[in-house]
Amino acid sequence: DVKVTQSSRYLVKRTGEKVFLECVQDMDHENMFWYRQDPGLGLRLIYFSYDVKMKEKGDIPEGYSVSREKKERFSLILESASTNQTSMYLCASRPGTGWDEQYFGPGTRLTVT
Amino acid sequence: GENVEQHPSTLSVQEGDSAVIKCTYSDSASNYFPWYKQELGKGPQLIIDIRSNVGEKKDQRIAVTLNKTAKHFSLHITETQPEDSAVYFCAARSNDYKLSFGAGTTVTVRA
Numbered sequence: 001d002v003k004v005t006q007s008s009r010y011l012v013k014r015t016g017e018k019v020f021l022e023c024v025q026d027m028d029h030e031n032m033f034w035y036r037q038d039p040g041l042g043l044r045l046i047y048f049s050y051d052v053k054m055k056e057k058g059d060i061p062e063g064y065s066v067s068r069e070k071k072e073r074f075s076l077i078l079e080s081a082s083t084n085q086t087s088m089y090l091c092a093s094r095p096g097t098g099w100d101e102q103y104f105g106p107g108t109r110l111t112v113t
Numbered sequence: 114g115e116n117v118e119q120h121p122s123t124l125s126v127q128e129g130d131s132a133v134i135k136c137t138y139s140d141s142a143s144n145y146f147p148w149y150k151q152e153l154g155k156g157p158q159l160i161i162d163i164r165s166n167v168g169e170k171k172d173q174r175i176a177v178t179l180n181k182t183a184k185h186f187s188l189h190i191t192e193t194q195p196e197d198s199a200v201y202f203c204a205a206r207s208n209d210y211k212l213s214f215g216a217g218t219t220v221t222v223r224a
Contacts, residue, residue, distance in 0.1 A: 014164060031210060040122070042202060042213040043157070050210060055140070058211070059114070090156055102147070104156030 002027045004105035006091050019078040021108050023091030029103075030096050032074035034058075034066065037088040037107070057074045081112045091092055115140040115207045119215025127223050132190040134218045136203035139184065143207040146179060146186050151200045151217075160201075161188070193222045 007022035025032065031050050035043040035058075045058030047066040055066050063085060067075045074093075078085055091105040116139040126132045138146075144165040149157035163170045163177045163186065170177050174193075179186040190197055203215040 035214075040216055042119070042216040044116075045211060048210055056210070062174075092156075101159045104149075105155070106156045106169070 002029075002093075002103045004091055004093055004103050004110050006089075006105040008108050009106065010109050010111075013078075013081050014113055016083060017078075017081050017112075019081050019110065019112075021076040021078075021089055021091075021110070023074045023076070023093075023105055024072055025074075025093040025103070026072065027093070027095070027103075029093040030071075031094040032068065033092040033094075033102070034074065034076045035090045035092065036060070037090055043090065046076065052107065063073065081110075083112050086110060086112045093097075114141060115205055115211075115213035117163050117203060117213045117215045119203050119218060120131065121218060122216065123219045124220070125221045125223060126193050128193060128195065130193055132188075132197070132220055132222075134172050134188045134201055134203065134220075135185060136187070136205075137145055137183075137185040138205040138213075140205070141181075141184065141205040143205040145206040146177070147206075147212070148175075148177060148188050149202045149214075151202065153199075157202055166185050190220075193220075195222050195224055198222045 028079045033048040034046040049055045065077045071089040089108045094102045119136045147162035150160045152159040176189045201218045204212040
C-alpha cells in the first residue's frame with residue numbers, strides 16, 4: 001500500500017512565523033505535489049517536484065517555497081505566515097509521467113492567528 | 114492553463130437513488146480525467162478515471178462518461194448508500210505533471 005504521511009494533522013502558528021510542513025512517501029515516487037484546499041475553490045497547486053532538488057511553481061506559489069533534498073521527502077515552507085494562509089494543505093505523490101494515480105496524504109490543517 | 118468547473122456544489126439524495134456530478138474543462142489537449150472522493154478527515158482518494166480515447170467507464174456502482182467534443186465529463190453513482198456521503202472532486206490533466214481540480218461536490222445520502 002502506498003503511504004503518504006504528513007508531519008502534523010493540525011498546526012496553529014502566529015503571523016510572521018516561519019512554518020515547515022513535511023511530507024514523506026514510501027513508494028519511491030518521482031513526483032510530489034503540494035496543494036491547498038479551501039471551500040468552494042477545490043484543490044489548488046502550490047508547487048510540485050519531479051525529481052530531487054527540482055521544483056516547479058504551480059498556480060499559487062506566492063508566499064511559499066519548497067525543498068526536496070531526498071526523493072521521499074517534500075517540504076512546504078511558509079517564510080512568514082499570514083492569516084490568509086490559513087487552510088488545509090495536502091501533499092500528494094505519483095510514480096511518474098503518464099496515467100499514474102496520484103496519492104494524497106491526510107492533510108494538515110494550518111491556522112495562522 | 115486548464116480550467117475545470119464542477120456542478121453542483123452540494124447534492125442531497127435519498128438512499129438508493131442515483132447521483133450525478135458534472136464537470137467541464139477548457140483545454141482541448143486534456144487527456145486524463147480522474148475522480149477523487151474525500152471522506153471526512155482524510156485525503157482525496159481516486160475512485161475512477163477515464164482517458165480521452167474512451168467514452169465511458171464503469172466500476173460496480175460508479176461510472177464516468179466523457180464527451181470530448183463538448184469538453185465535459187460526468188460521474189454517476191447508482192443505488193447510493195450512506196457510505197457514498199463525501200466530497201467528490203473531478204480533475205483534468207493536460208500535461209505530464211499537473212492536475213487541475215474542480216471546486217468539489219458535497220454529496221449527502223439521506224437514509
